[in-house]
Amino acid sequence: MLRLRPYKRCDAEKIITWTGDETAFRKWCADRYENYPAAAEDMNRQYDEQADNDGFYPVTAFDEDGIVGHMIMRFTDEKKTVLRFGFVIVDPDKRGRGYGKEMLRLALKTAFDILGAEKVTLGVFENNPSAYHCYKAVGFRDAAATDETYHIFGEEWKCLELEITHRSEVSINKS
Numbered sequence: 001m002l003r004l005r006p007y008k009r010c011d012a013e014k015i016i017t018w019t020g021d022e023t024a025f026r027k028w029c030a031d032r033y034e035n036y037p038a039a040a041e042d043m044n045r046q047y048d049e050q051a052d053n054d055g056f057y058p059v060t061a062f063d064e065d066g067i068v069g070h071m072i073m074r075f076t077d078e079k080k081t082v083l084r085f086g087f088v089i090v091d092p093d094k095r096g097r098g099y100g101k102e103m104l105r106l107a108l109k110t111a112f113d114i115l116g117a118e119k120v121t122l123g124v125f126e127n128n129p130s131a132y133h134c135y136k137a138v139g140f141r142d143a144a145a146t147d148e149t150y151h152i153f154g155e156e157w158k159c160l161e162l163e164i165t166h167r168s169e170v171s172i173n174k175s
Contacts, residue, residue: 001064002063002099002103002106003061003062003063004059004060004061004062004103004110005059005060006057006058006060007058007060007072008060009044011060011067011070012040012041012043012044013040014067015043015060015067015070015089016037016038016040016042018090018091019037019089020092022037023153025037025038026152026153026157027125027127027128027131028087028088028089029087030123030150030152030159031150047072055074055075056072056074057072057073057074057115058070058072058073058087059071059072059073059110061099061102061106067091068090068091068094068099068103069088069090069094069099069100070088071085071086071087071088071089071103071104071107072086072087073085073107073110073111074086075115075117076121080115080116080117081116081117081118082117082118082121083115083117083119083120083121084121084122085104085120085122086123088100088103088104088122088131090103100131100134101134101137101138101171104134104135104138105138105170105171108120108138108139108164108170109170112166112170118165119164119165120140120165121143121162121163122135122140122162122163123159123162124159124160124162125157125158125160126157126160127157132160132162135162136162137171138164138170138171139164139170140162140164141162141164141169142160142161142162143161143163146161147160147161148161
C-alpha cells in the first residue's frame with residue numbers, strides 16, 4: 001500500500017539518483033537546479049530555503065519496500081487556494097506500475113481534503129509524454145493558454161500547464 005509522509009533530508013540521497021541522464025534531469029527540474037548531476041545536498045539546500053514557508057510541503061511516497069516517489073506541493077497565492085505540484089518523480093524501477101498515479105491521487109486528496117486547496121496546478125514539458133499522460137489519467141486537464149517556454153540545451157521546450165479544480169475530478173480508475 002502506497003502512503004505519503006513528509007520528506008526527510010535523508011531521502012535526497014536516493015531521490016536524486018532517480019533523475020537519470022541530463023535530459024531526464026531537466027525534464028524533472030527545468031532550470032531549478034543549476035548543476036548536473038545534482039547532489040543530495042543541492043536538493044536539501046533547495047528545500048532549506050523554503051523551510052520557513054508554511055505553504056511548502058515536500059513529500060515522499062513509500063510502500064513496504066521503502067521510498068518509491070517524491071514531489072512537492074506549494075501554495076502559489078496568499079489566500080492558499082491554489083496549490084502547485086512540482087519535482088514529481090518515481091523510482092525508475094517502479095515506473096509503469098501505477099506508482100505515479102497513486103502518488104498523485106494521494107497528494108490530491110491531501111491538497112483538497114486536508115490543505116483546503118480549490119485548485120491544483122502543475123507544469124510538464126511537451127517532450128515528456130509519459131508524465132503528461134500520467135497527469136491526464138489522474139484527472140488533470142490542460143489549462144487555458146498559460147504555457148511557458150524554457151531554453152534548455154539551446155532548444156525551446158514548451159511547458160504545458162495542467163490543472164484540476166475539484167476533488168471529484170480526480171480519476172478513481174486505478175489502471
